[in-house]
Amino acid sequence: MKTKAVTISLLLFSFVCLTSCNNTGGKLEELEKQVNKIALNTANAEPIYRLYPTRNMWNFLKLDTRNGKISMVQFSVEDNEKQFEYELSNKALCENTAPGRFMLQPTENIYNFIMLDQVSGQTYQVQWSFEEDKRFIIPIK
Incomplete structure (x- = not known):
């Protein structure tokens, strides 16, 4: 920008x-x-980053639309210590691509989204959580 x-x-x-x-x-x-x-x-122009709301009013998913990296972002109106950003995955799903390649679609499950690679058509299950061992991005085969 x-x-x-x-x-x-x-x-x-x-x-x-x-x-x-x-x-x-x-x-x-x-x-x-x-x-x-x-x-x-x-x-x-397509933005590099997009914020997707979760059904938890304090949390968003921040998507790098070029490579599929996702972070969980929490904000607070009362306490700065309750604000944070955690990576769901620090692994790029592809390299050197244009903004707008990836997008997220919410599901009925509060913790799950479907991510779409709009170039290859590959889909991924994205699960966010406050517990690190329950956060993941996996390909849907």
Whole structure:
């Protein structure tokens, strides 16, 4: 997100410089088109991370949509010591892929989600828990 914001800021700065230098003709129009194109692409870009709510009001699953890594995130409105983030799996399911490859779908079970690899079609059972030995991500065969 910061890279996109910096890119847009630089383009807008260039746009302002060109307009203040009293450039006329096609150069100004071309730069304006480029700024609009980048802004549109940024608005439509897939995010790297997504938060998925669980049915526990204090907990979310944070998915890295590029590689399938998932963390459990807990927040609190009263006590900072009750806030934490734990990895469900620190193993990437694939390498060097674009954002948006993985997504989560909740199930009727409060602790389980189905994760879909939208490129390969592979599905995974994702179980979160407060107990470390009950957290896992396993392929569904």
